[in-house]
Amino acid sequence: MTDLERRQDRAPVPSGWDYAPAPEARDIVTLEDRYGVFIGGELVDPRSGEYFPTLDPSTEEPLAEVAQAGTEDVDLAVHAARDAFENGWSGISPAERAKYLFRIARILQERSREFAVLESLNGGKPIKESRDVDLPLSAAHFFYYAGWADKLEYAFPNRRPKPVGVAGQIIPWNFPLLMLAWKVAPALAAGNTVVLKPAETTPLTALLFADVLRQAELPPGVVNIVTGDGRTGAEIVKHENVDKIAFTGSTEVGKAIQRELAGTGKKLTLELGGKAANIIFDDAALDQAVEGIVNGIYFNQGHVCCAGSRLLVQESIYEPVIEKLKKRLQTLRLGDPLDKNTDIGAINSKMQLDKITELVAAGKDEGAEIYQPPCRLPEKGYWFVPTVFTNVAQSYRIAQEEIFGPVLSVLTFRTPDEAIEKANNTPYGLSAGVWTEKGSRILSMAQKLKAGVIWANTYNRFDPSSPFGGYKESGFGREGGLHGLEPYLELDESEARGG
Ligand code: NDP
16 A cells, blocks of 8 residues: 555545635725715715614615715706716717716726625625626726727718717615726717716725726716615606616606606616526526526626526427436535625625515416525625525516516426517517527527527627617617617708608
8 A cells, every 4th residue: 555545544534625715805895984066076075964774785784874865966967967978078079078987997896806705795796796797897897898989980980979968877785896897988988978867875996986087087067976766766867967868777767767867858768677588498408507507596696687587498308307406406505795706796785685586476376386405594784595486477467577686487388489479578678698509599589589688508798899788678779899889870861861
């Protein structure tokens, strides 16, 4: 027996293979006790005099107080944006505009760890997602649109592109900085100025972004950030000096905004909910597909408008897929969002947790079969165990409504036509996934699925050059790519029609 063999003989056998904690240090983030609103290039006290606490959803501990911007604050922000638009920003050379966007992109890259930690602290998402997805993509959006700023004449030939004016932008809590980047970058590249409202529960990275703007020496008033709840958003929507509204959030609020703007002539884009089908054919690479299913619904705790929340499995492979999926679920690690090993972080708010809990109870009542892997939840904070429902009928609420949590509803199909029929059977039309080894089948499915974005043999992939948006109750207008510039420009229509 060799020396090595003798030592291995004596080596203790580990009782388990648990991951050791790997927490990201949070001291890179410096928080103020209280934040004002960012108007005209400065953080100022809100005229409303009101503040509210913003929390860490994984501990329920308050992180800071932020301003509840009122009517007067929104009015000041809009005036600052109008002033900046008319007295400078719209008149500077496009190449100069691009310079600011490049600067912002580079600063985001330089400060990405600070932003990632803050995003996870305030929103509850795992640090590996904010670090590897939210931050690189946010910077990439600024880089991408910086490239377009001085090429608008070529992007829209003979259509005399002109900026729209002041853009009011209202964003949700699931990708706070990324949604900011999706909206601010094209607006600035096209020569507009901005009044942005982050979501009530996740304002902190937008406020840190204000510091990036200061560092980039963006002229005062070009971007203004007002924090607050839905009332602040409503003030932006109805302000008469705002020329365009870009909204991402729930279908219900999107519809209310559309009603409010009817007849005003203001431009509007809505990016709303979804109930996407992730379709697995029997010739798909199953292990790869199972990873795609997990990424499709458990990424960001399922707080994703394009989440693959309805799994459509071809009947002949139903059993192996469900077995593999259940096994994979047992390996997902739920817990501290700042731990680099965490797969599933905290639910963003008590309100969202209540909504998920209610819909899951409805699923059980309606007769679906629930599976949740063994999982110990932290004592404090908002958490939900990754969940799979099988035996789901199309009429169940869990197959129709957006749960916006880590909950998957599984249905089956026999033929491609049946898969299409079921996939399209929702009021939404944002995204879909197709898993098959046949390229021709991918193309034929993509023609028939009523969804703005279709992924093939992958899921939840984003790129700034690729337009994103929905049909039906998922909204209208596109963000990303060349299409994402259009809503921020006045374009000569006669040329577009060939007149
Ligand atoms: P909302 O649609 O209420 O929020 C989106 C943004 O709009 C937030 O900044 C919100 O402010 C603001 N807002 C709320 N009411 C108004 C209003 N009347 N006028 C203008 N702006 C307003 O979504 P919730 O956060 O309440 O989430 C509810 C549900 O919506 C979720 O359970 C989920 O199903 C869905 N949702 C979908 C998203 C998507 O991307 N498709 C994103 C977020 C939610 P405040 O944060 O203060 O409420």
